[in-house]
Amino acid sequence: MDNRAGEMQVLVEVADRGSFSAAGRALRLSPSAVSKIAARIEARLGVRLLLRSTRALVLTAEGEAYVARARAILAEIEEAERQVAGGAAAEPRGRLRVSASVAFGEHYLVPLVPQFLARHPRVSLDLSLTDSVIDLLGERTDLAIRIGPLRDSSLKARRLSESRRMIVAAPAYLDRHGVPATPDDLDRHNCLRFNFRRSLDDWPFRDPVTGAAFTRPVGGNFEGNSGTTLRRLALEGLGLARIGAFHIRADIEAGTLVPVLEDYNAGDIEQMSAVYVGHAHLDARIRAFVDFLAERIRG
Known part of the structure; x- marks a missing residue:
């Protein structure tokens, strides 16, 4: 046999x-x-x-x-x-392995974990926070939260929300170096950048009068691989950072970070998506988690 x-x-x-x-x-x-x-x-x-x-x-x-x-x-x-x-309404159960970026995990997922586990007590959640893009099959992961464009067409995806990007700095930094009035002023500022895409050495802008899009090369003395790292250094007054609005909203409301060059904001949007390996019958625990996130994070 x-x-x-x-x-x-x-x-x-x-x-x-x-x-x-x-x-x-x-x-x-x-x-x-x-x-x-x-x-x-x-x-x-x-x-x-x-x-x-x-x-x-x-x-x-x-x-x-x-x-x-x-x-x-x-x-x-x-x-x-x-x-x-x-039956189709089988209760979700078993270990659910989830991967997400550090910023998204800290600001969205971790606060929601108790609610999800209370709703689905037979699920055991294994959450890993990393800013690396992992191989779901190779890492034995059921689901990942990806921010930005999706490149792997073999994965199924469900959009959860979206967030624009903005340039921010701490008040102490702006007191020392001044507030940039136009993108050309960035030559005189320390710009904190990401190190995983060299194209991010150019920041995008939109002319407030003509509406024309353009990019501006920026430079600085620090590069990092996560928005969380750049946010923390911006809070310390090291320089300007261009990061997703979703994880600096509380800082802006508290006044510990200040948006700059908003008139020139390019308006580019980052999508937040749940991605998973597609099967004819999606496991109940994965479906339950995706539905829960779509319900709680929408908008």
Whole structure:
């Protein structure tokens, strides 16, 4: 009998636990049985999936790809059985792995976690905050919150909200260096920039009279990879920062950051989207979380 799903589960356990013996203990199989199953998969595929040494097992590139697809297939099997057993209205349950940027997580997700878990008590939420764009399959993540344009067409996406960008500085910095009246004044200012896209060395603007869009090169003595970092340094009075309005709104209301050059604001919008690997039957816990965010974060 063909039991490829069972074999996939064995290889996933080997990848997760790093050895045949540890995978065998989890599956109640002998290490030799686990080794034979891994060898059988490799023989059938005609490729090496695991590199064996006396100290560890490491996945090859083909092994990484196989395990990533195996996880998705096993998740679909599990969800299909849940739907059949519990119907379309099956209660969301199980571990939900979510990734989000630090700023979005701190300002939006973390305050909402208690409400979501109270609504869905059988879900266990695993939240990681990082400003790196992760591979959902490779990192075994169910869902990620992405800000800005989406580039991976293999992922499904649902728009949650949007936010414009603005240039801000601390009052103490503006007292020392003056308030820029036009983009040309930025030559005399320290501009805090992002380091992950060189195009961000040019800031976009729009002429308040003609409406024409243009960009202006800026420079400064600091670059960072997150809006949270630039916000903190702007609050310290280090310079001007151009970051998303969604996570400096409270600072502006408190007067600890002041918008500048608003007449020249380009009006560019960043979309906030929930992205996930698309399946014919989306797991109930993922659907519940996306619906919850769309309900609470809209606008």
